[in-house]
Amino acid sequence: MDRYSLVALICSVKRELCLLPTSDDVTIWQVIRPSNLPNIPIVGSKAGDWLPLLQARWRNSINYRAVADEINTLYKNQPCLVPIGGSETIVLLPASETQHIASQPDAVLNMPQPLIQGLQFKYTFVDQIIIEDPIHLKIIASNLTHQISYLIDDVLDETEWGFEKYWGTDTTDFKDIAVFETMRRIIGSVTNRAFVGIPTCRNPGLVDAGMSYTRALPEEAKHLRMYPGFIKPLVAPFYTKRTKAHTREFYNILMPEIQQRLQEYDENQSSWEKNGPKLDHNDFLQWSIVQAKAHNDPRMAKPSTLAGRILMVNFGAIHTTSFTVTHAIFDLISSKQEYVDELREEISSVLAAHGGEWNKTAMAQMEKLDSLVRESLRLHMVSTFGIPRLVIGKDGFTTRSGMHIRRGNIVAVPGKNIATDEANYPDADTYKPFRFAEKRKDEQIEYVKRARQATPTTSADFLAFGHGKHACPGRFFAASEMKLILGYMVMNYDIEMLDKRPPDIFAGVARLPPMAAEIRVRRRKNTP
Numbered sequence: 190m191d192r193y194s195l196v197a198l199i200c201s202v203k204r205e206l207c208l209l210p211t212s213d214d215v216t217i218w219q220v221i222r223p224s225n226l227p228n229i230p231i232v233g234s235k236a237g238d239w240l241p242l243l244q245a246r247w248r249n250s251i252n253y254r255a256v257a258d259e260i261n262t263l264y265k266n267q268p269c270l271v272p273i274g275g276s277e278t279i280v281l282l283p284a285s286e287t288q289h290i291a292s293q294p295d296a297v298l299n300m301p302q303p304l305i306q307g308l309q310f311k312y313t314f315v316d317q318i319i320i321e322d323p324i325h326l327k328i329i330a331s332n333l334t335h336q337i338s339y340l341i342d343d344v345l346d347e348t349e350w351g352f353e354k355y356w357g358t359d360t361t362d363f364k365d366i367a368v369f370e371t372m373r374r375i376i377g378s379v380t381n382r383a384f385v386g387i388p389t390c391r392n393p394g395l396v397d398a399g400m401s402y403t404r405a406l407p408e409e410a411k412h413l414r415m416y417p418g419f420i421k422p423l424v425a426p427f428y429t430k431r432t433k434a435h436t437r438e439f440y441n442i443l444m445p446e447i448q449q450r451l452q453e454y455d456e457n458q459s460s461w462e463k464n465g466p467k468l469d470h471n472d473f474l475q476w477s478i479v480q481a482k483a484h485n486d487p488r489m490a491k492p493s494t495l496a497g498r499i500l501m502v503n504f505g506a507i508h509t510t511s512f513t514v515t516h517a518i519f520d521l522i523s524s525k526q527e528y529v530d531e532l533r534e535e536i537s538s539v540l541a542a543h544g545g546e547w548n549k550t551a552m553a554q555m556e557k558l559d560s561l562v563r564e565s566l567r568l569h570m571v572s573t574f575g576i577p578r579l580v581i582g583k584d585g586f587t588t589r590s591g592m593h594i595r596r597g598n599i600v601a602v603p604g605k606n607i608a609t610d611e612a613n614y615p616d617a618d619t620y621k622p623f624r625f626a627e628k629r630k631d632e633q634i635e636y637v638k639r640a641r642q643a644t645p646t647t648s649a650d651f652l653a654f655g656h657g658k659h660a661c662p663g664r665f666f667a668a669s670e671m672k673l674i675l676g677y678m679v680m681n682y683d684i685e686m687l688d689k690r691p692p693d694i695f696a697g698v699a700r701l702p703p704m705a706a707e708i709r710v711r712r713r714k715n716t717p
């Protein structure tokens with residue numbers, strides 16, 4: 190064991206015993222303070238444990254499936270503590286608290302803080318101004334979402350390019366395809382088409398650097414979290430070498446495009462100010478430049494800050510979308526050929542009614558395609574826990590049932606269990622791709638509920654995109670992108686059905702698709 194790991198181990202044991210604080214500020218009181226956690230059952234602990242939190246953390250870390258089962262059977266309707274290696278102990282509240290948590294103000298339950306602390310952004314993200322002033326949230330929620338209908342042609346063009354490049358055009362022989370590996374590349378280019386435009390989006394180095402950054406970050410953060418705040422600045426340079434290197438690669442590829450756009454903006458600024466901006470580029474980078482120039486802090490328009498924002502949105506968008514599309518493909522091809530046929534029928538008839546054009550209205554009418562995406566999100570939420578929030582209110586947080594939780598704790602609800610609860614979804618463990626499309630058509634259900642079955646709609650029973658004011662702002666774009674990619678795939682490729690779905694991978698609180706699994710595909714004849 191090297192000396193860094195030894196210090197990390199000692200610190201993590203001390204933290205378990207509540208002898209060390211979990212925040213970055215160390216005071217004597219924090220060092221000797223008693224436990225801040227509420228006195229409720231601990232998942233993974235056993236009668237007779239001497240150090241129940243520490244022993245449960247150890248057990249939970251080596252068998253995460255057992256944790257999920259225990260929560261589902263014993264703690265469905267009562268709160269519990271979930272200690273898991275590499276993360277804070279979570280105060281898991283029952284499903285009945287979901288709406289109450291989601292509607293709390295940031296000053297009581299904070300959403301970004303668990304993420305910022307959990308991912309140790311202070312050390313793993315180079316430009317802190319992006320964390321402090323996340324204007325990208327507004328750009329995603331307003332520009333990106335409002336521009337979806339204008340971006341459809343670009344997304345389709347990039348989807349075609351990606352499938353031809355990574356799945357091929359051979360209409361004679363089937364070939365083996367690694368689903369996740371090819372999807373992450375296709376989704377990387379498609380998403381970046383909307384972020385930085387063509388040709389930069391097709392640079393494989395850009396997608397690779399963004400994905401490698403996303404992969405390295407949780408691992409580095411896991412090590413850093415084991416240290417108390419005053420040691421972190423000393424050890425961070427050793428632990429963050431990979432994220433720093435991938436950030437540099439990402440910036441180097443983007444810089445020429447950013448410099449050129451900034452120059453173009455400066456040259457045209459006076460005419461744009463007079464006649465309104467004429468945007469040759471309709472993408473996230475251009476919207477960011479316009480926002481940054483209007484901002485009163487000149488640091489916002491620095492090329493490195495603009496590149497950092499693109500890296501941040503790559504981090505939020507590409508892994509999540511690639512995981513979901515991979516799940517959706519495996520779910521579909523491990524089910525029934527009839528489902529594929531039904532989808533093709535729906536897509537063909539809707540496209541025929543729209544002159545063969547994929548547009549916003551046509552896509553809204555593809556309810557089975559939409560339902561299939563939502564069903565896979567329901568069954569395979571990336572994180573087992575929904576809406577994690579840090580209690581920052583100075584008086585703590587009181588649950589709907591009256592339990593008091595002190596400041597500094599992280600609360601969440603069992604998102605995965607909620608999504609597979611029979612009370613919410615009949616036949617909950619069964620994959621029914623058109624479950625939500627059928628609900629939309631069911632006249633027995635009141636109109637408002639029927640209308641709330643589309644993929645991006647969040648609710649207390651559907652937490653794949655979170656819920657409340659911090660629900661994923663990219664979900665409208667993601668839903669359209671996933672529908673286009675999956676729709677294009679079923680219309681243009683034959684895929685050999687599987688007898689059995691390859692199992693998901695459990696990694697801590699995350700549930701990932703079978704990343705290395707392959708399928709057999711062949712381009713369909715007579716496709717455009």
Ligand code: HEM
Nearest residue numbers: 505506509510513576653654655656659660661662663667
């Ligand atoms: C299938 C794809 C996606 C999934 C499953 C997903 C899921 C999530 C979830 C669970 C959250 C946390 C919400 C909460 O705690 O209430 C979130 C937040 C976020 N997502 Fe997504 N996301 C996806 C795609 C995207 C895309 C495409 C973008 C960008 C275009 C994006 C940008 C963000 C951002 C910026 C946040 C932070 C929101 C905030 O701080 O208020 N996501 N996402």
